[in-house]
Amino acid sequence: MTVDKTSAIRALKEEILRLKAEKNAVILAHYYTRGEIQEVADHIGDSLALARIAAGLKEPVIVMCGVHFMGETAKILCPDKTVLIPDEKAGCSLADSCPAPEFEKFVKAHPDYQVISYVNTSAAVKALTDVVVTSSNARKVVDSFPEDAKLIFGPDRNLGAYINSVTGRDMLLWDGACHVHEQFSVEKLVELKKARPQARVLAHPECKRALILLADVVGSTAALLDYAVNNEATEFIVATESGILHEMQRKCPEKTFIPLPPEDSTCGCNDCSFMKLNTLEKLRDCLRDGYPEISVDPDIARLARRPIDRMLSIQ
Ligand code: 13P
Ligand code: SF4
Numbered sequence: 386m387t388v389d390k391t392s393a394i395r396a397l398k399e400e401i402l403r404l405k406a407e408k409n410a411v412i413l414a415h416y417y418t419r420g421e422i423q424e425v426a427d428h429i430g431d432s433l434a435l436a437r438i439a440a441g442l443k444e445p446v447i448v449m450c451g452v453h454f455m456g457e458t459a460k461i462l463c464p465d466k467t468v469l470i471p472d473e474k475a476g477c478s479l480a481d482s483c484p485a486p487e488f489e490k491f492v493k494a495h496p497d498y499q500v501i502s503y504v505n506t507s508a509a510v511k512a513l514t515d516v517v518v519t520s521s522n523a524r525k526v527v528d529s530f531p532e533d534a535k536l537i538f539g540p541d542r543n544l545g546a547y548i549n550s551v552t553g554r555d556m557l558l559w560d561g562a563c564h565v566h567e568q569f570s571v572e573k574l575v576e577l578k579k580a581r582p583q584a585r586v587l588a589h590p591e592c593k594r595a596l597i598l599l600a601d602v603v604g605s606t607a608a609l610l611d612y613a614v615n616n617e618a619t620e621f622i623v624a625t626e627s628g629i630l631h632e633m634q635r636k637c638p639e640k641t642f643i644p645l646p647p648e649d650s651t652c653g654c655n656d657c658s659f660m661k662l663n664t665l666e667k668l669r670d671c672l673r674d675g676y677p678e679i680s681v682d683p684d685i686a687r688l689a690r691r692p693i694d695r696m697l698s699i700q
Contacts, residue, residue, distance in 0.1 A: 397665040398425050404672040410446035410469075412668070413438060415455065416606040417628035417660040422450045422668065429632065431607035432458075432504045433519040437697065439463055448672060449679070450663045452477045456679035457508045461686045461693060471667035473677040475659045477505050479591070482561030483540030485509035491537070491559065498535045498557065501527065502692065505563070506540060508681045512688035517696045520590050520605035523548050526699055527556070543567070547590040547597055565657045566591035568647035569624050574599055577622050577643065584643065585618045589625035596624055613637060626657045 402425065405412060413435050414426035423429045428438045432455060439447055439459035448469045449456040453476050460468040488510050492500055502514040503523070511517055518526045527548050530536060538545040539559030543566065549556055569592055578586065578599070587609040588600035597603055602612045606629050613621050613633050623630060624645040633642050647655045671677060681689070 394421055394665065397669055401425050401665065401669050401672060404669065405448075408446050408672055408675075409444050410448055410672060411442050411444045412448045412450060413455075413459070414663075415451035415628075415660065416610070416632055417626040417657050418450050418663045419628065419661060419665075420631040421665055422663050423628075423631055425665070425668070426450060431519065431521055431605045433521040433605065434607060435459070436462065436504070436519070436693070440697065442466070446675075448668065450668060451475070452480075452657075452659050453679070454480050454505055454507065457681055457689075458504060458693060460679045460681050461508060461511075461689050464683075464686060467675065468679040469671045469675065470677055470679055471664065471671045472662040475662045477659055478564040479503070479505040479541055479561055480507055480510075483507075483510055483559055485513065488539060488559065489513055491539075495535070495537060495557065498537045499530065500537045500539070501556070502539050503541050503544060504693075504696075508685050508689045510539070511692055512685045514689075514692040515695070516699075517692045519696075520544060521607060522696065522699060523590070524551060526696060527552050527554060529699055541591055543593055543597075544590045546594055547603065550594075563591045565626055565647075565655055566624075567593060568649070568655060569593070569596055569645050570648040571595045571599070572648075573646050574622065574624065577645065581620055581622070581643070583618065584620035584622050584641075585612075585616060586622045587612060587624060592624050600624065610636070613640065613642070625655075626660065627655055628657070628660060 412426045414423050414429045436458050440462040446467045456470040499515045504519045536556040538556040540561030542558045545558040585601040588603050614636050620641045622643045627644045630642045
Protein backbone atom coordinates (compact mmCIF):
# COMPACT_ATOMS: atom_id res chain seq x y z
CA MET A 386 0.00 0.00 0.00
CA THR A 387 1.33 3.47 -0.87
CA VAL A 388 2.15 6.04 1.84
CA ASP A 389 -0.68 8.27 0.50
CA LYS A 390 -3.25 5.49 0.73
CA THR A 391 -2.12 4.51 4.24
CA SER A 392 -2.38 8.06 5.52
CA ALA A 393 -5.79 8.53 3.82
CA ILE A 394 -7.07 5.41 5.61
CA ARG A 395 -5.64 6.64 8.92
CA ALA A 396 -7.32 10.04 8.48
CA LEU A 397 -10.66 8.39 7.65
CA LYS A 398 -10.44 6.16 10.71
CA GLU A 399 -9.71 9.18 12.92
CA GLU A 400 -12.69 11.03 11.47
CA ILE A 401 -14.92 7.98 12.09
CA LEU A 402 -13.78 7.72 15.71
CA ARG A 403 -14.37 11.45 16.24
CA LEU A 404 -17.88 11.27 14.74
CA LYS A 405 -18.64 8.11 16.69
CA ALA A 406 -17.84 9.88 19.98
CA GLU A 407 -19.76 13.00 18.93
CA LYS A 408 -22.91 10.97 18.07
CA ASN A 409 -22.54 8.57 21.02
CA ALA A 410 -22.62 5.69 18.54
CA VAL A 411 -21.39 2.10 18.63
CA ILE A 412 -19.96 0.41 15.53
CA LEU A 413 -20.72 -3.30 15.08
CA ALA A 414 -19.08 -5.25 12.25
CA HIS A 415 -19.49 -8.76 10.90
CA TYR A 416 -16.38 -10.88 10.26
CA TYR A 417 -17.03 -10.71 6.50
CA THR A 418 -16.57 -6.95 6.25
CA ARG A 419 -13.35 -5.40 4.96
CA GLY A 420 -10.38 -5.54 7.33
CA GLU A 421 -10.27 -1.76 7.79
CA ILE A 422 -13.94 -1.76 8.88
CA GLN A 423 -13.27 -4.51 11.43
CA GLU A 424 -10.31 -2.48 12.72
CA VAL A 425 -12.45 0.56 13.46
CA ALA A 426 -15.41 -1.35 14.96
CA ASP A 427 -16.19 -1.49 18.69
CA HIS A 428 -17.34 -5.10 18.35
CA ILE A 429 -16.86 -7.71 15.64
CA GLY A 430 -18.68 -11.01 15.63
CA ASP A 431 -20.90 -13.57 13.98
CA SER A 432 -24.63 -12.99 13.51
CA LEU A 433 -25.54 -14.32 16.96
CA ALA A 434 -22.90 -12.29 18.78
CA LEU A 435 -23.91 -9.09 16.95
CA ALA A 436 -27.58 -9.63 17.87
CA ARG A 437 -26.69 -10.26 21.52
CA ILE A 438 -24.37 -7.25 21.65
CA ALA A 439 -26.96 -4.97 20.01
CA ALA A 440 -29.58 -6.07 22.55
CA GLY A 441 -27.32 -5.07 25.45
CA LEU A 442 -26.11 -1.65 24.27
CA LYS A 443 -26.95 1.57 26.11
CA GLU A 444 -25.76 4.05 23.44
CA PRO A 445 -28.54 5.63 21.32
CA VAL A 446 -26.97 4.99 17.90
CA ILE A 447 -25.84 1.66 16.39
CA VAL A 448 -24.01 1.47 13.09
CA MET A 449 -24.34 -2.05 11.66
CA CYS A 450 -21.49 -2.78 9.29
CA GLY A 451 -22.92 -5.95 7.82
CA VAL A 452 -25.99 -6.63 5.73
CA HIS A 453 -29.57 -5.44 5.91
CA PHE A 454 -31.06 -8.33 7.91
CA MET A 455 -28.44 -7.73 10.63
CA GLY A 456 -29.51 -4.09 10.84
CA GLU A 457 -33.16 -5.16 10.98
CA THR A 458 -32.44 -7.62 13.79
CA ALA A 459 -30.71 -4.83 15.76
CA LYS A 460 -33.63 -2.46 15.13
CA ILE A 461 -36.21 -5.08 16.19
CA LEU A 462 -34.26 -5.67 19.41
CA CYS A 463 -33.66 -1.95 20.02
CA PRO A 464 -36.72 -0.14 18.62
CA ASP A 465 -35.89 3.12 20.42
CA LYS A 466 -32.37 3.34 18.99
CA THR A 467 -31.25 4.74 15.67
CA VAL A 468 -29.76 1.89 13.62
CA LEU A 469 -27.63 3.01 10.69
CA ILE A 470 -26.14 0.94 7.87
CA PRO A 471 -23.34 2.33 5.68
CA ASP A 472 -24.96 1.12 2.44
CA GLU A 473 -28.67 0.33 2.24
CA LYS A 474 -28.04 -1.87 -0.81
CA ALA A 475 -26.14 -4.34 1.38
CA GLY A 476 -28.65 -7.17 1.08
CA CYS A 477 -28.22 -10.95 1.23
CA SER A 478 -28.84 -13.45 -1.55
CA LEU A 479 -29.99 -16.03 0.99
CA ALA A 480 -32.56 -13.69 2.54
CA ASP A 481 -33.68 -12.74 -0.99
CA SER A 482 -34.23 -16.41 -1.82
CA CYS A 483 -37.15 -16.41 0.62
CA PRO A 484 -39.76 -13.75 -0.22
CA ALA A 485 -42.26 -13.39 2.63
CA PRO A 486 -45.47 -13.85 0.54
CA GLU A 487 -44.21 -17.19 -0.84
CA PHE A 488 -42.92 -18.33 2.52
CA GLU A 489 -46.31 -17.49 4.03
CA LYS A 490 -48.04 -19.74 1.46
CA PHE A 491 -45.59 -22.55 2.28
CA VAL A 492 -46.20 -22.14 6.02
CA LYS A 493 -49.99 -22.02 5.57
CA ALA A 494 -49.86 -25.19 3.47
CA HIS A 495 -48.37 -26.99 6.51
CA PRO A 496 -50.54 -25.86 9.43
CA ASP A 497 -49.36 -28.55 11.87
CA TYR A 498 -45.69 -27.55 11.45
CA GLN A 499 -43.63 -25.17 13.61
CA VAL A 500 -41.39 -22.76 11.76
CA ILE A 501 -37.66 -22.30 12.32
CA SER A 502 -36.03 -19.50 10.34
CA TYR A 503 -32.39 -18.70 9.89
CA VAL A 504 -31.52 -15.15 10.95
CA ASN A 505 -30.60 -14.45 7.29
CA THR A 506 -34.21 -13.51 6.50
CA SER A 507 -36.27 -10.35 6.23
CA ALA A 508 -38.23 -9.10 9.25
CA ALA A 509 -41.42 -10.11 7.38
CA VAL A 510 -40.23 -13.75 7.21
CA LYS A 511 -39.23 -13.66 10.89
CA ALA A 512 -42.77 -12.46 11.65
CA LEU A 513 -44.04 -15.80 10.23
CA THR A 514 -41.63 -17.78 12.39
CA ASP A 515 -41.76 -19.59 15.75
CA VAL A 516 -38.04 -19.39 16.49
CA VAL A 517 -35.06 -17.82 14.76
CA VAL A 518 -31.64 -19.51 14.62
CA THR A 519 -28.15 -18.56 13.55
CA SER A 520 -25.48 -20.98 12.39
CA SER A 521 -24.07 -20.80 15.95
CA ASN A 522 -27.14 -22.15 17.69
CA ALA A 523 -29.22 -23.91 15.00
CA ARG A 524 -28.46 -27.38 16.34
CA LYS A 525 -29.21 -26.42 19.94
CA VAL A 526 -32.49 -24.74 19.00
CA VAL A 527 -33.62 -27.69 16.85
CA ASP A 528 -32.69 -30.07 19.69
CA SER A 529 -34.95 -28.05 22.01
CA PHE A 530 -38.03 -29.32 20.08
CA PRO A 531 -39.59 -32.72 20.93
CA GLU A 532 -38.28 -35.48 18.68
CA ASP A 533 -41.63 -35.95 16.96
CA ALA A 534 -42.21 -32.22 16.32
CA LYS A 535 -43.03 -31.37 12.73
CA LEU A 536 -40.63 -28.62 11.68
CA ILE A 537 -40.17 -26.31 8.73
CA PHE A 538 -36.65 -24.91 8.31
CA GLY A 539 -35.96 -21.96 6.04
CA PRO A 540 -34.48 -20.55 4.01
CA ASP A 541 -31.07 -22.26 3.65
CA ARG A 542 -31.34 -25.78 2.19
CA ASN A 543 -27.67 -26.47 2.98
CA LEU A 544 -27.79 -25.44 6.65
CA GLY A 545 -31.14 -27.24 6.97
CA ALA A 546 -29.76 -30.45 5.43
CA TYR A 547 -26.69 -30.24 7.67
CA ILE A 548 -28.84 -29.82 10.80
CA ASN A 549 -31.07 -32.70 9.67
CA SER A 550 -27.96 -34.88 9.27
CA VAL A 551 -26.52 -34.14 12.73
CA THR A 552 -29.82 -34.24 14.63
CA GLY A 553 -31.49 -37.14 12.78
CA ARG A 554 -34.49 -34.91 12.03
CA ASP A 555 -36.47 -34.71 8.85
CA MET A 556 -37.29 -31.00 8.77
CA LEU A 557 -39.09 -29.70 5.74
CA LEU A 558 -36.62 -27.42 3.96
CA TRP A 559 -37.19 -24.20 2.05
CA ASP A 560 -35.15 -24.28 -1.17
CA GLY A 561 -32.90 -21.26 -0.65
CA ALA A 562 -29.14 -20.77 -0.65
CA CYS A 563 -26.31 -18.25 -0.36
CA HIS A 564 -24.63 -17.45 -3.68
CA VAL A 565 -21.19 -17.21 -2.03
CA HIS A 566 -21.23 -20.49 -0.11
CA GLU A 567 -22.85 -22.48 -2.93
CA GLN A 568 -19.97 -21.56 -5.22
CA PHE A 569 -17.08 -23.13 -3.34
CA SER A 570 -15.39 -25.76 -5.45
CA VAL A 571 -15.31 -29.33 -4.12
CA GLU A 572 -12.81 -30.23 -6.83
CA LYS A 573 -10.41 -27.47 -5.75
CA LEU A 574 -10.81 -28.55 -2.13
CA VAL A 575 -9.81 -32.11 -3.03
CA GLU A 576 -6.75 -30.77 -4.89
CA LEU A 577 -5.78 -28.48 -2.00
CA LYS A 578 -6.14 -31.31 0.51
CA LYS A 579 -3.87 -33.47 -1.64
CA ALA A 580 -1.26 -30.71 -1.86
CA ARG A 581 -1.48 -29.88 1.87
CA PRO A 582 -2.52 -33.08 3.67
CA GLN A 583 -1.74 -31.54 7.07
CA ALA A 584 -4.16 -28.63 6.59
CA ARG A 585 -7.48 -28.65 8.45
CA VAL A 586 -10.63 -27.78 6.49
CA LEU A 587 -13.00 -25.21 8.04
CA ALA A 588 -16.46 -24.98 6.47
CA HIS A 589 -19.53 -22.86 7.09
CA PRO A 590 -22.77 -24.92 7.13
CA GLU A 591 -24.14 -22.83 4.24
CA CYS A 592 -21.75 -24.81 1.97
CA LYS A 593 -23.00 -27.71 -0.14
CA ARG A 594 -23.15 -31.18 1.43
CA ALA A 595 -20.30 -32.61 -0.67
CA LEU A 596 -17.99 -29.97 0.75
CA ILE A 597 -19.26 -30.34 4.32
CA LEU A 598 -18.41 -34.06 4.15
CA LEU A 599 -14.76 -33.15 3.48
CA ALA A 600 -14.51 -30.65 6.35
CA ASP A 601 -12.76 -31.18 9.69
CA VAL A 602 -15.05 -28.68 11.36
CA VAL A 603 -18.39 -27.17 10.36
CA GLY A 604 -19.58 -24.07 12.15
CA SER A 605 -20.48 -20.41 12.27
CA THR A 606 -17.83 -17.82 11.53
CA ALA A 607 -17.14 -17.50 15.28
CA ALA A 608 -16.88 -21.29 15.68
CA LEU A 609 -14.44 -21.58 12.76
CA LEU A 610 -12.32 -18.77 14.21
CA ASP A 611 -12.32 -20.44 17.60
CA TYR A 612 -11.24 -23.75 16.08
CA ALA A 613 -8.41 -22.09 14.14
CA VAL A 614 -7.15 -20.35 17.29
CA ASN A 615 -7.30 -23.44 19.51
CA ASN A 616 -6.30 -26.22 17.13
CA GLU A 617 -2.64 -27.24 17.02
CA ALA A 618 -2.61 -27.33 13.19
CA THR A 619 -0.73 -24.52 11.45
CA GLU A 620 -2.52 -24.60 8.08
CA PHE A 621 -6.23 -24.19 7.42
CA ILE A 622 -8.31 -24.26 4.24
CA VAL A 623 -11.20 -21.85 4.80
CA ALA A 624 -14.55 -22.54 3.11
CA THR A 625 -16.41 -19.40 4.01
CA GLU A 626 -16.36 -15.76 2.96
CA SER A 627 -12.78 -14.51 2.87
CA GLY A 628 -13.33 -11.53 5.23
CA ILE A 629 -12.97 -13.93 8.16
CA LEU A 630 -9.30 -14.40 7.25
CA HIS A 631 -8.54 -10.92 8.59
CA GLU A 632 -9.46 -11.87 12.17
CA MET A 633 -7.99 -15.38 11.82
CA GLN A 634 -4.67 -13.93 10.70
CA ARG A 635 -4.76 -11.22 13.37
CA LYS A 636 -5.37 -13.78 16.12
CA CYS A 637 -2.93 -16.36 14.69
CA PRO A 638 -0.17 -14.45 12.87
CA GLU A 639 2.02 -17.56 12.75
CA LYS A 640 -0.62 -19.77 11.06
CA THR A 641 -1.47 -20.05 7.35
CA PHE A 642 -5.04 -19.59 6.11
CA ILE A 643 -5.91 -20.55 2.54
CA PRO A 644 -9.23 -19.27 1.17
CA LEU A 645 -11.00 -22.01 -0.79
CA PRO A 646 -11.66 -20.72 -4.32
CA PRO A 647 -15.08 -20.78 -5.95
CA GLU A 648 -15.80 -23.04 -8.93
CA ASP A 649 -15.53 -20.31 -11.50
CA SER A 650 -13.06 -17.65 -10.56
CA THR A 651 -9.66 -16.30 -11.32
CA CYS A 652 -9.38 -14.28 -8.10
CA GLY A 653 -8.74 -17.22 -5.74
CA CYS A 654 -11.10 -15.84 -3.14
CA ASN A 655 -14.77 -15.77 -2.36
CA ASP A 656 -16.25 -12.43 -1.42
CA CYS A 657 -19.78 -11.48 -0.43
CA SER A 658 -20.33 -8.44 -2.64
CA PHE A 659 -23.00 -7.20 -0.21
CA MET A 660 -20.68 -7.26 2.81
CA LYS A 661 -18.00 -5.53 0.77
CA LEU A 662 -20.36 -2.58 0.10
CA ASN A 663 -19.38 -1.42 3.60
CA THR A 664 -16.46 0.98 3.14
CA LEU A 665 -14.75 3.44 5.47
CA GLU A 666 -16.05 6.36 3.38
CA LYS A 667 -19.67 5.17 3.63
CA LEU A 668 -19.25 4.45 7.35
CA ARG A 669 -17.97 8.02 7.86
CA ASP A 670 -20.83 9.47 5.77
CA CYS A 671 -23.56 7.55 7.57
CA LEU A 672 -22.22 8.60 10.99
CA ARG A 673 -22.00 12.21 9.81
CA ASP A 674 -25.42 12.31 8.07
CA GLY A 675 -27.43 9.89 10.23
CA TYR A 676 -28.43 8.11 7.03
CA PRO A 677 -29.16 5.43 5.72
CA GLU A 678 -31.27 4.43 8.69
CA ILE A 679 -32.90 1.01 9.15
CA SER A 680 -36.63 1.07 9.79
CA VAL A 681 -38.99 -1.84 10.37
CA ASP A 682 -42.77 -1.61 10.24
CA PRO A 683 -43.83 -1.65 13.95
CA ASP A 684 -46.45 -4.43 13.44
CA ILE A 685 -43.90 -6.63 11.65
CA ALA A 686 -41.26 -5.78 14.26
CA ARG A 687 -43.58 -6.82 17.10
CA LEU A 688 -44.24 -10.20 15.47
CA ALA A 689 -40.57 -10.70 14.51
CA ARG A 690 -39.33 -9.93 18.01
CA ARG A 691 -40.92 -13.01 19.61
CA PRO A 692 -38.92 -15.63 17.65
CA ILE A 693 -35.71 -13.62 18.08
CA ASP A 694 -36.24 -13.34 21.84
CA ARG A 695 -37.01 -17.06 21.96
CA MET A 696 -33.68 -17.77 20.24
CA LEU A 697 -31.78 -15.46 22.59
CA SER A 698 -33.33 -17.17 25.61
CA ILE A 699 -31.90 -20.55 24.54
CA GLN A 700 -28.38 -20.55 26.03
P1 13P B 1 -22.54 -16.32 10.82
O1 13P B 1 -23.81 -16.42 11.59
O2 13P B 1 -21.72 -17.55 10.91
O3 13P B 1 -21.82 -15.08 11.20
O4 13P B 1 -22.89 -16.23 9.26
C1 13P B 1 -23.57 -15.17 8.72
C2 13P B 1 -23.62 -15.27 7.26
O5 13P B 1 -24.16 -14.43 6.59
C3 13P B 1 -23.01 -16.43 6.64
O6 13P B 1 -23.00 -16.25 5.28
FE1 SF4 C 1 -25.90 -13.45 2.75
FE2 SF4 C 1 -24.21 -15.20 1.71
FE3 SF4 C 1 -23.43 -12.68 2.07
FE4 SF4 C 1 -23.80 -14.31 4.19
S1 SF4 C 1 -22.25 -14.51 2.59
S2 SF4 C 1 -24.50 -12.21 3.98
S3 SF4 C 1 -25.55 -15.55 3.47
S4 SF4 C 1 -25.05 -13.39 0.68
